[in-house]
Each structure stands twice: as C-alpha cells, then as structure tokens.
Amino acid sequence: MxxxxxxxxxxxxxxxxxxxxxxxxxxxxxxxxxxxxxxxxxxxxxxxxxxxxxxxxxxxxxxxxxxxxxxxxxxxxxxxxxxxxxxxxxxxxxxxxxxxxxxxxxxxxxxxxxxxxxxxxxxxxxxxxxxxxxxxxxxxxxxxxxxxxxxxxxxxxxxxxxxxxxxxxDIMRWKYRKLVLNLGNAVEALCGRVAGLDEAAAPVQAEGEAVLRHAGIDVATQEEDRQRRGDIMRWPSDAARAGGSSWQSLARGTGTVEADYLNGEIVLLARLHGTAAPANETARRLVQRAARQGLPPGSMTPKEFLDAVEAVTLRTIGRS
The missing domain is CATH 3.40.50.720 (NAD(P)-binding Rossmann-like Domain)
Incomplete structure (x- = not known):
C-alpha cells in the first residue's frame, strides 16, 4: 500500500x-x-x-x-x-x-x-x-x-x-545528506528557478552542514553521494522539470509546505545544541507564510531572500 x-x-x-x-x-x-x-x-x-x-x-x-x-x-x-x-x-x-x-x-x-x-x-x-x-x-x-x-x-x-x-x-547517514540538499527547496519555492537561486540557497545549506557537525550527527559525504548517483540518473536533453516538492506545493496552492520538517529540523537541532540557524529559520518562516497566503512560486527575488537572511542573522547576533 x-x-x-x-x-x-x-x-x-x-x-x-x-x-x-x-x-x-x-x-x-x-x-x-x-x-x-x-x-x-x-x-x-x-x-x-x-x-x-x-x-x-x-x-x-x-x-x-x-x-x-x-x-x-x-x-x-x-x-x-x-x-x-x-x-x-x-x-x-x-x-x-x-x-x-x-x-x-x-x-x-x-x-x-x-x-x-x-x-x-x-x-x-x-x-x-x-x-x-x-x-x-x-x-x-x-x-x-x-x-x-x-x-x-x-x-x-x-x-x-x-x-x-x-x-x-546506515540509511540515516544518507538521509541526512539528502536533508542538506532539500534545505534549498524552500528557497527555490520562494524565488523560483531563476538566476541567483544557487547563491541564495548556499547559506541555508552551509548552515545546515554546520549545525549537523555541531550536533555530532554522522552524515554521508558529498563525495559519497556523488559516487552513489554516478551516471545512473539520465535526464532527456529536452527535459523541462517543474521545481521541487515545495515549489510544487506552492504551484498547486495546497496551503502547506514541508519546511518545518526540512529547514525546521536544522532549526530544532541548532536550538537543542545551544546554537542558532537564522538562515534556515528565515527560509522556514517565509515559505510557510507564502503557502498560507496562497502565493505562487517566485514571490520574492534571490536578493530579497538574502537580505531577509542577513536581517535575521544580525538580530540573532544582537541577542547573543
């Protein structure tokens, strides 16, 4: 079933x-x-x-x-x-x-x-x-x-x-590696598949890697992941794929996204281990708001997202 x-x-x-x-x-x-x-x-x-x-x-x-x-x-x-x-x-x-x-x-x-x-x-x-x-x-x-x-x-x-x-x-080592990749889903949903998307997602994923290391969690390496994927997955030259799962949730207007269990996992681990995850908290909060408001994918630019991350990071530093 x-x-x-x-x-x-x-x-x-x-x-x-x-x-x-x-x-x-x-x-x-x-x-x-x-x-x-x-x-x-x-x-x-x-x-x-x-x-x-x-x-x-x-x-x-x-x-x-x-x-x-x-x-x-x-x-x-x-x-x-x-x-x-x-x-x-x-x-x-x-x-x-x-x-x-x-x-x-x-x-x-x-x-x-x-x-x-x-x-x-x-x-x-x-x-x-x-x-x-x-x-x-x-x-x-x-x-x-x-x-x-x-x-x-x-x-x-x-x-x-x-x-x-x-x-x-050791399946969970591999699932944590996939989690790091999925941290960019919220950013893709917010910004759309546009130029500058990778740069906008980079701090979210880098922060996720840092939090997992700080928490002492064993994660499959990027090289292990590359070797496992190899050339198994072959995309047709004319493939025009829609965005990832969060992008699709906004596109379908479901009213919900999975960010609490992706970016929110990093936020939770950071808090449990005495640190902070402002980039992931920003991504989680903004994409959840977009889903509740019925906004389509691409409701903000990569620069607007990065500016929001910077503002939350500065406030987090100020509190500490």
Missing part, C-alpha cells in the same frame, strides 16, 4: 504495478477521484502509461502487508494514527529525518528510504518521472540502523520495477 501517491509515491506505485506487484494507493481529493475514474497516469520521457490500481481514501481494509508512507512530513502524524492496528513493516519513502522516529512510536518494524527520484505531481491523476530508463535510486534500511530479510525483499521489489535499490545498514 502506497499511502500518499504524489510525485514520489505515485511514481513508485505505478512502476510497481506495471512490474506485476499487488499495489493499492491511498490518496485524497481530486487526485483520488481521478485515479478511481481514469487510472493513474505515469508520464515519462518515452510517453504516458495509464495504470489501473485500487485507490482508497483511508488505509483501513486495503489488505496489504507492507505500508509505504509517501506523504510529506507534516501529514505523517495523522497517517500513523489512521494506520493503528496495522502489523506489517512501515517504509518511509519520504524526505526529512523525523518520519522514521515518529513511525517507530507506533510500529516495531520501520524502514527508511534515501529518495533520489526526480518527479512531479501538478495535476490530479498524473505523476511524472523525469529520468529514464532508471527513474530513481531508492536505497533503504531498518531504522535506526541495520538490514534484514525484509529490507532485501523490498529492495528486490523496487529493482524489479526499474529502480536502483540496495539495503543499507
């Missing part, structure tokens, strides 16, 4: 179903209605495939033996409550590092996935995988650490659906 069939969960659900696995999805709203009516459309560079699969509004009664959480972090708590009574493994196919710990409060067998899957979900009933022939790298492992026969089985299932996947005993 793929609980949350958006850009990542939807692509995984479609590919697993196409490979012959028994898959159901839990979705909501117009997306659920479209899947029930027309099927789930998987859009890939080589063309569209319509996949017919069972779609539910609630996870109770789906009868599946594995639950894969595909929703954003702010929706995890409600999903775990809805899953009360489920007895199988729970797999966190999610960005951030807080979902696994939350799931472990409810379930004994929890697995984390290091998600490298460029995808989009902008229209009901449609998900897009931007890379082909390999749509993504989905390494996984037990939380908090280790591998087992279930991890091997899950990785084999993903491999059969065209993903690259291997069990990793």
């Amino acid at each position: 793929i609980y949350g069939a958006g850009a990542v969960g939807g692509v995984v659900a479609a590919r697993l179903a196409m490979a012959g696995h028994d898959v159901a999805v839990v979705a909501r709203g117009a997306h659920l209605e479209a899947i029930r009516r027309d099927g789930l459309t998987l859009r890939q560079p080589s063309g569209d495939t319509v996949v017919r699969l069972d779609a539910y509004e609630h996870p109770a009664g789906t009868g599946k033996d594995v639950v894969v959480l595909g929703m954003k972090g702010m929706d995890t708590a409600a999903a775990l409550v809805a899953l009360e009574g489920f007895e199988g493994p729970v797999v966190c196919l999610q960005n951030g590092v807080a979902n696994e710990r939350a799931a472990l409060r409810h379930f004994p067998d929890v697995y984390g996935v290091h998600v490298i899957l460029p995808g989009s979900h902008l229209a009901p009933g449609v998900v897009e995988a931007h890379c082909e022939p390999v749509p993504g790298i989905l390494d996984l492992g037990r939380y908090p650490a280790g591998t087992d026969a279930t991890a091997q089985r899950l990785a084999a299932g993903l491999e059969s659906a065209g993903f690259v996947s291997q069990p990793r005993a």
Whole structure:
C-alpha cells in the first residue's frame, strides 16, 4: 500500500504495478477521484502509461502487508494514527529525518528510504518521472540502523520495477545528506528557478552542514553521494522539470509546505545544541507564510531572500 501517491509515491506505485506487484494507493481529493475514474497516469520521457490500481481514501481494509508512507512530513502524524492496528513493516519513502522516529512510536518494524527520484505531481491523476530508463535510486534500511530479510525483499521489489535499490545498514547517514540538499527547496519555492537561486540557497545549506557537525550527527559525504548517483540518473536533453516538492506545493496552492520538517529540523537541532540557524529559520518562516497566503512560486527575488537572511542573522547576533 502506497499511502500518499504524489510525485514520489505515485511514481513508485505505478512502476510497481506495471512490474506485476499487488499495489493499492491511498490518496485524497481530486487526485483520488481521478485515479478511481481514469487510472493513474505515469508520464515519462518515452510517453504516458495509464495504470489501473485500487485507490482508497483511508488505509483501513486495503489488505496489504507492507505500508509505504509517501506523504510529506507534516501529514505523517495523522497517517500513523489512521494506520493503528496495522502489523506489517512501515517504509518511509519520504524526505526529512523525523518520519522514521515518529513511525517507530507506533510500529516495531520501520524502514527508511534515501529518495533520489526526480518527479512531479501538478495535476490530479498524473505523476511524472523525469529520468529514464532508471527513474530513481531508492536505497533503504531498518531504522535506526541495520538490514534484514525484509529490507532485501523490498529492495528486490523496487529493482524489479526499474529502480536502483540496495539495503543499507546506515540509511540515516544518507538521509541526512539528502536533508542538506532539500534545505534549498524552500528557497527555490520562494524565488523560483531563476538566476541567483544557487547563491541564495548556499547559506541555508552551509548552515545546515554546520549545525549537523555541531550536533555530532554522522552524515554521508558529498563525495559519497556523488559516487552513489554516478551516471545512473539520465535526464532527456529536452527535459523541462517543474521545481521541487515545495515549489510544487506552492504551484498547486495546497496551503502547506514541508519546511518545518526540512529547514525546521536544522532549526530544532541548532536550538537543542545551544546554537542558532537564522538562515534556515528565515527560509522556514517565509515559505510557510507564502503557502498560507496562497502565493505562487517566485514571490520574492534571490536578493530579497538574502537580505531577509542577513536581517535575521544580525538580530540573532544582537541577542547573543
């Protein structure tokens, strides 16, 4: 059961179903209605495939033996409550590092996935995988650490659906590396995919690296990440991908973004360890406000964002 069939969960659900696995999805709203009516459309560079699969509004009664959480972090708590009574493994196919710990409060067998899957979900009933022939790298492992026969089985299932996947005993090291990359999501959503975006995101990500070091957290290195990715992910030359997950949330006008569980994770760690994270707090606060106000992606310029970071940093220094 793929609980949350958006850009990542939807692509995984479609590919697993196409490979012959028994898959159901839990979705909501117009997306659920479209899947029930027309099927789930998987859009890939080589063309569209319509996949017919069972779609539910609630996870109770789906009868599946594995639950894969595909929703954003702010929706995890409600999903775990809805899953009360489920007895199988729970797999966190999610960005951030807080979902696994939350799931472990409810379930004994929890697995984390290091998600490298460029995808989009902008229209009901449609998900897009931007890379082909390999749509993504989905390494996984037990939380908090280790591998087992279930991890091997899950990785084999993903491999059969065209993903690259291997069990990793140290999966959280890799998820923290992905967290650093995802810290730029809020900046991309605020500024859009424009010139100067990388410069605007740089202080947010550098601050994240510094906070993780200060907290003594073991993080996979940038070189390890580069080696793992290698040349596996191939983008078509004419690919015109939408922005990342937070950009897509603003574009769809969902009213929410995942920043509390990305930038907010760095802010929390900084406070727990006696320091501050003004750049990430600025990104978190501004993108949450943009979501509440229904602002589209690109509501501020990179310079405006950097000016806001500088102002908050100066106030933080003044307080200390």
